[in-house]
Amino acid sequence: MDIVTAFLNGIILEEVYMEQPEGLDDGSGREKDEILMLLVYVDDILLFSASTALLDSAEQMLEMQFKCSKMGEVKYYLGMHVERDVEKGVLRLHQRKYCEGLAEKYGLQDGGKPATPLPSGFTVEPCADEEVVGDSDRKLFHSMVGSLNYAANHTRPDIAFATSRLASVVSRPSHEQLEAAKRLVRYVSATASVGLKYSGLRQRLQRGAADVKSGEMLLSCYTDASFNSVKADGTSIGGYVCLLGGGAVSWRSKKQNEVGLSSCETEYMALHHGAKEVVWLRRLLEELGVGQEEPTVVFNDNESAVKLAKNACLHGLTKHIRPKWHWVRRLLDKEVRLEIVKTHQQAADIFTKRLAEADHWKGMKLARMSVH
Secondary structure, eight states, X not given: OOOXXXXXXXXXXSOOOOOOOTTOOOOTTOOTTOOEEEEEETTEEEEEXXXXXXXXXXXXXXXXXXXXXXXXXXXXXXXXXXXXXXXTTEEEEEOHHHHHHHHHHTTOSSSOOOSSSSOTTOOOOOOOGXXXXXXXXXHHHHHHHHHHHHHHHHTOGGGHHHHHHHHTXXXXXXXXXXXXXXXXXXXXXXXXXXXXXXXXXXXXXXXXTBOOOTXXXXXXXXXXXXXXXXXXXXXXXXXXXXXXXXXXXXXEEEEOSSOOSSHHXXXXXXXXXXXXXXXXXXHHHHHTTOOOOSOEEEEESOHHHHHHHHXXXXXXXXXXXXXXXXXXGGGBTTTEEEEEOOGGGOTTGGGTSOOOHHHHHHHHHHTTEEEO
16 A cells, blocks of 8 residues: 655745754855864864964954963974974974983983894794783883884884884783884984975976976875785785875885785785775865875886786686775776886885885885984
8 A cells, every 4th residue: 555645745834934053154254265274182273274364263263262372383293393494395294302202211221223123134923922021011012112103103104114013912022022112212212303304396206208397296105015924824014105295194004914825916905005095185185275186196016916906807816806905996097096116116115024224214215204
């Protein structure tokens, strides 16, 4: 049976008035091209806008609601130093004060100044019961890794790999791994001036015969993987770094959850993760008024992985690969364009393995890190 009147819309004979909810702006007075952003962490707020009038208006509104104090142009925020050179169009971020304080915090002022995050030949693998440190040392290990991770996530991509690997054994660290964490603290303190640098004046990204014009901000990404580098379970370490304005804006070093049967597969999975970050960054940049008109170039040094992404044909050597890893194919020529980069120019290499001193510092330059 079907009820005939079930979905009939009745005609309202009376006039109905609605009141706008308190706090809801009707949108009048908005300027189309003016944007104001608030970065809030508990009671610390950063305001961003290209309009001085909009900034002043926002500050007045906040002062009407809360007791607050104006700090002026940002110089220091959540442990990060912010240095701007408006004339040169340069922005520098670093955590010098925070990093220098780590050695003092853990009583590691003495013991040398390591030139690399991890010692030569060091690998992070599960240890035997007799090698596990005691409770007090385990708490110390937790604290050090947490402190290092804060730096790694903000201005120190050069320690992302080391911190990620040490974090994987926080529940059962060995004495050797504890010493490695102490060494990493010393390294960070000794290189406290290392940070990030951005410039809006000019950046050169090879895109056919064209160069990026002055002031144009193009996003790019490098992805990499170290095949079968975790001996305990046969997995690999993957990593990526996204660059904008001449500096790193997003990076990651993480053990892959699946075992790749070849370097091609592990690099293919790394492409997947890098492409996901690119999609998110492109949408964020669009909201910020820095939309990317053309596909973002994603670089990888494995020719087979790049060809696999571009070739949708199914064949015997790749038919076992899970469908989710093929998602990157849907982005090609729309949001992402894949390019092969030579290994010695691979900016993501530093996120996938321990490097010797010369290669480590070269990797830092490729990842657009700088010493202030």
